[in-house]
Amino acid sequence: MSTYKPKNFKILKIIEETPNIKTFTLKPLDETKFNFHTGQFIELTVYGIGEAPFTPSSSPYETETIDLTIMRVGRMTEVLHSMKEGDIVGVRGPYGKGYPVEEFKNKEVLIIGGGVGLAPLRSLILTLIERISEFKKIILCYGARTPQDVVYKYIFPKWKKIKGLEILRSVDRCQVDEWDETIGVVTCLLDKINVDVKNTVAIVCGPPIMMKFTTLKLVEKKFKPQQIYLSMERNMSCGLGKCGHCQIGSYFICKDGPVFSWEQLKDIPEPFE
Amino acid sequence: MKIHINYKEFIDKLKEMFDKGDWISCSNSHFFKLQSINDFDKVELTTIRPTEPIKIFLFQYRSNIIENIKKNKTLFLLGVKNCDLQAIKVLDKMFISEYIDENYKNLRESIIIFSSDCPKPNQTCFCAILNSKPYIDNESYSTDINISFIDEKNLILESFSEKGEEILKNYFSNFAQPTKTDFEKRDSIRDFALKKILEFNNEFLKEEKKEKYYKTLKNTYELDNVWQKESEKCVQCGGCNFICPSCYCFLIREYSKSYNEKNRDRVWDVCHFTGYSRVAGGANPRKYKYQRFRNRYQCKFVYRYENFNFYACTGCGRCIEVCPAKIDIRKVIRNLLLAKGEEILV
Ligand SMILES: Cc1cc2nc3c(=O)[nH]c(=O)nc-3n(C[C@H](O)[C@H](O)[C@H](O)COP(=O)(O)OP(=O)(O)OC[C@H]3O[C@@H](n4cnc5c(N)ncnc54)[C@H](O)[C@@H]3O)c2cc1C
Ligand code: SF4
């Protein structure tokens, strides 16, 4: 089969997360299992419209279905958001290298997400939860623009009960009485946490501007470049390290990433925009 | 295997092979398909590479990527120059290492190359100050048989692969081995061509500076103003990308009628275009023209050099000929080296 030919998946379920973000649960039409490593991405096709990269937000331990959490931002995602349960889409992949979970063992894992950037991080958190005793502790700092923009609202009550998983959330702005957690950009949560920097890894995913300021803040807090992991976004087409689009320095984000350590990127000019 | 043969006999032998596959011959503008046996009489072996980029045989401008290209009949490429072998080296690295692109692979495997030395280089040729020489030797990449003229009427044929060896055995085994004098004649023609190229490029770059291109182009971010100046006249037409034999970027266009009638194309793409790097929401890591212009140079002289340890520019000079703004890649590099305080013209 051609490398570029997608397999058909059926949309089983759609959850409306926020006014412009939906989570789609997909299942292969031929009922085969779908295996991926957390942090890897897939190429999703809306037939006749276009194809774009997304990172599954579900646990890799779930192999019957995959979840994709997708923000409506342009041509293809617009059409996708108008699709219904039962509709057929195309998937190829998984591609790239995911999170190096084994390297997080016996460490404090600090996860920082912004907006729809929580999608891949949810997959990571679900992976870590499965084997939570292997990590010193897990801290999630999540920021959204407003309380309406918070994704996975239904999951947080469950997660907050898990021992070894600490959760801090912030919104940039809100109405009076609408939010009883932190108000401010996500980086201000980093002043509230207590980690042993030497034995911590930080994993960041969010919009470019958030990734930039979070990285700067972590560096200021004495995180070493090799302790910081970033999920990078670039224009992509092939997903296979051939079409050139996602090039960042001598790396191809699709093939060598999308997860990179800051050590790999710090000398590349303008890594965020 | 090496043999001495005269040109007429050589062409007659090729005629015997006509129905073994499709035959493409080079001219200085196009690659031509030979329509009949008589077309072998029009073959030109001593022109520089065609203007058309050799990648059209491996990775067409627009191609369907849903259907696998079947192993088609053999495609004989006649008169391929060393710079274009170097281009195939880059394309092979991109398309058939790590993930395999089956369509590329199938086309690649159907090709048999009769390369030839390049005795009459152009003013725009600069292969010899980068990776390769204007002739084919053991350092050249992947040819099957090479043809070297040693005078007006006589050639040396040399095989470089098993397929090439087999062809020489099957069709040319009655011919004599080249003599010492033949090789001396060949060497002097080769030396002449090499000297010509170095002479043409004297004002730009010198061969012994070649590893400096990487170092200089890698860290030129403090030279934003030089990049801005060099790219000032660029109209972002993408001509240099399209014509470049080692530019491999492409875009996938989705045209499926439905999920059971899949259809998608791969088309050549251009890193000079703003849409190339634009991401959803409109952000663009290479917003300004000079950043996109710089990317094309860094892709070839820095990034692919770091990946493969050779330059992804072949020195074929096609982009120099095609540019409506008369931008010359050699001058751009020279000006960067100068701005970095490198001595160029010593
Ligand atoms: C590794 C990775 C993981 C990602 N994970 C997620 C995720 O989990 N959730 C999420 O919401 N987002 C994710 N994204 C971002 C997501 O890929 C983009 O939001 C998506 O590409 C938007 O597509 P669009 O067509 O709706 O947007 P547009 O802005 O319309 O297009 C985006 C890009 O597609 C190209 N394009 C647009 N129109 C055309 C056309 N007509 N022909 C050809 N090309 C066109 C353009 O080059 C443009 O830069 C991820 C991105 C990457 C790289
Ligand atoms: S950049 Fe110009 S000289 Fe170099 S390979 Fe491409 S077309 Fe030829």
Ligand code: SF4
């Ligand atoms: S051919 Fe010349 S004008 Fe056109 S994009 Fe290339 S450098 Fe710019």
Ligand code: FES
């Ligand atoms: S998406 Fe094509 S090279 Fe990465």
